[in-house]
Amino acid sequence: xxxxxxxxxxxxxxxxxxxxxxxxxxxxxxxxxxxxxxxxxxxxxxxxxxxxxxxxxxxxxxxxxxxxxxxxxxxxxxxxxxxxxxxxxxxxxxxxxxxxxxxxxxxxxxxxxxxxxxxxxxxxxxxxxxxxxxxxxxxxxxxxxxxxxxxxxxxxxxxxxxxxxxxxxxxxxxxxxxxxxxxxxxxxxxxxxxxx
Ligand SMILES: C[S@@+](CC[C@H](N)C(=O)[O-])C[C@H]1O[C@@H](n2cnc3c(N)ncnc32)[C@H](O)[C@@H]1O
Numbered sequence: 001x002x003x004x005x006x007x008x009x010x011x012x013x014x015x016x017x018x019x020x021x022x023x024x025x026x027x028x029x030x031x032x033x034x035x036x037x038x039x040x041x042x043x044x045x046x047x048x049x050x051x052x053x054x055x056x057x058x059x060x061x062x063x064x065x066x067x068x069x070x071x072x073x074x075x076x077x078x079x080x081x082x083x084x085x086x087x088x089x090x091x092x093x094x095x096x097x098x099x100x101x102x103x104x105x106x107x108x109x110x111x112x113x114x115x116x117x118x119x120x121x122x123x124x125x126x127x128x129x130x131x132x133x134x135x136x137x138x139x140x141x142x143x144x145x146x147x148x149x150x151x152x153x154x155x156x157x158x159x160x161x162x163x164x165x166x167x168x169x170x171x172x173x174x175x176x177x178x179x180x181x182x183x184x185x186x187x188x189x190x191x192x193x194x195x196x
Contacts (some may be wrong), residue, residue, distance in 0.1 A: 004118070005073050011018030012076035015054050019183025023056045031180035033060050035173075039140045039194050040066065045108035048132060050097035055090075056089045057079030061111070062088040069093070069107075071100040094186035098125040106134045117153045123162050134147070138196065139167070144190035156191045167195040 018020030021027040035055065040047070044065035047060045052070030054077055062068050068090040072078050075131045078092045085092075095101040097112065098119050119125045129139055145153035156172055163170050175181055175190040182190070 008072075008074040009076045012054065012074055012080060015077070015080075016056070020181060021053065021056060023060070025182055025183060028183050030104065031178060032057065033063075035175075035181070035192065036060050037064065039192065040064065040109055040111075041061060046106075047109040047111055047132075048100065048102065048107040050110060050112045050129070051118070052081050052092065053077050055092070056063075057085040057088055057111060057113055058092075059084055061089070062090050067101065068108075069105075071097055071102070072094045073097070097127060100132070104130070105132075106137070107132055108134055108137045110137070111140045114144070116141060116143055116159070122154060122159075126162050126166060133174075133196075139163070141194045141195070142190075142192045143177075144188060146188055148188070151188070153189070155189060156193070158184060159193055163193065163195045170195045 012061045019028045023032055040061065045145050047061050047068050049068060049070040050059050052072050055070055058068045058070045058081060061086045062085055070081050070092040073092050073096055078094050081092045091104055093101055097115055110132055116122050143154045143159060145155055160170055160172060171194045173192045175192055176186055
């Protein structure tokens, strides 16, 4: 295992303690459910959740009838996602989000929250993800820039610049001003992009 995988393996046990990770507070959960409702197709579709973590967003998508495949490099995260979605129309694989092990399968939605910033070549990953979409499919990307002293993340203008040659329609939604999503007030950059 690499240092990167070790890091996320170690995070898995307490990952859901953060309000926006575990979505245990009904108000936080409801806020994410409402955003997902707006970002995802109304009809049940095939959705690929890359870097799915413990499966919290995957569960919200499955509850709306979507068929979910989740991929994460951390076996401990995948184990938690499998347990969280037991009995649902969902499958979870251990693998690299940048080149997910899904063969020729294509999806209506590729959903990625808070993962792109961890990848060594975000532009390359986005090109690959674009190629995993069926005609009419969409990328739903939730990202941000966290921290002020040593900020990490992908600013919205960088992500939209990377998506411009790949997609026709790009909708940027700012998320910093909705404390319900985070369980508290935040003042750093947080946003979602729906691109098709
Ligand atoms: C900040 S967490 C986000 C988890 C989930 N998307 C969510 O929003 O709750 C980042 C996740 O990405 C996974 N991850 C990091 N790099 C990855 C990679 N190259 N391939 C697959 N998963 C990766 C980590 O194991 C972790 O579960």
